Amino acid sequence: MGSRRQFRIWRGDASGGDLTDYQVEVNEGEVVLDVLHRLQATDAPDLACRWNCKAGKCGSCSMEINGRPRLSCMTRMSTFEETETVTVTPLRTFPVIRDLVTDVSYNYEKARETPAFAPPADVAPGDYRMRQVDVERSQEFRKCIECFLCQTVCHVVRDHEENKHAFAGPRYFIRAAELDMHPLDTRTDRKEYAQAEQGLGFCNITKCCTEVCPEHIKITDNGIIPMKERVVDRRYDPLVWLGNKIFRRGQVPQTSVSSGQHEDAVHSHAASGGVHSHAGGSHDASAEVQAQQGLNWHREVPKPTMPPVDDNGKLPLTELTFDRPAAPSPFGDDVTFPLPPEHLNFVHPNQDEQY
Template structure:
């Protein structure tokens, strides 16, 4: 079964642009990315769009569909009514390069700012040992495909450009939480999370969790536990006293 679908697609570049109206054939079982490809093939050959796997695993085709950050390859056309106009726009939190392609280099800069895994200096790689429960705690976070939908929907980044310098965003705060949970990691990441990566700016609205295509519970399993450990380390009087005693003994 086919029908003519109505679409509004953002066309433009860093200097500006606007939504353009198109009528494109929609076939049963298709996703939004199929429509964008057909639009390129039939009406707008110069339409810029980033994509790779078309299987929901590379994170390349992130866009905003009817105002919600989604993967175009995982958004089925069957979720929309036949007469509904489907609007496709670039990720709002990042600068537009052209059409649906945005400059997401902000995220790679934040990734480089997170110190790598730091095992004990005297422990050889073959001697690493972990309990299965510790493996399971961080296994969920390894499913991240770096689509940056969580970064896009986070209002701290999305609505406040001046926060970007001091705020890593949910994807990289989750990475810090993952490393902090690792029993072999020797770095103290809690103070850096608070003072260098902006953990305190996160107000746990769970919007990042809601848009994650891998269904990672970013807020509940990463950000809230990390906040709790930061508070314990900084404000719990018993923890504070214990750190002073250990420091004196050293």
């Protein structure tokens, strides 16, 4: 016979909502998703939540449980104290559709913008050959079940909605790393693309994405950091630096990421009056209409906003004296600290209202 446990579940839609308390029976060995199903069968038949496999392999049942992004089918009730109230909320980074269901289409937009695998043109599919070590190196990243927990916990988009158009997120950084490590991929500009188009430079390696990954992928150590190192090798190569000193700005040979089509897009942008959508960056009025509808698969992805630097590549003093010395917790405001927050080197976004 099970015991009655206290649950607090967010109910609402895009227009607003609130936490609702429930008393639900919990049996030994059950997971949070089991309890949600029992709640749907008893007290809340209209409760909306996503799920599919119930085996931790589809990534559908992502939600935040006690402030931490988790898969509800892999979160056992035995991990909580019997007297503890279990709070279940939708993923905070994405717009709410209803109850625990969020709109994660942002991630599919970024998936479409990521260049696909480009096999050698002169090798037939049945003739592909790879060494086992190359298979194993990229296989780790292919374990991703696209639960988007790493995406929702990344504070670059979690705390800054304006970054979404220019930041692909950790899930697509490991996709770029996987293809860059693939010996049969013929694209040579994966690193430059990750820096210029996917916003790799925005990541400050807090490793919160690795911490919540249910597949235990070393997203930061094995994916993002190696990509950053490769970008640095190219960006700060002494020969490239010398070339920048010899040539005038704009005359240095460009990579395939930023040349050709981008220049045409810039001219069309000026001619069209500067139309620019949140979803795409093609700078063409007709293409932007399609971008809003998600139909233009060939549009140019938006350019991230680079940090202001002087001619020597150094940040101005204002960047170092910004009034946000640290970011809020990626797990929300319900985190308890051993010290009062006002005693820490931490500036809360709503500090004036709270303290």
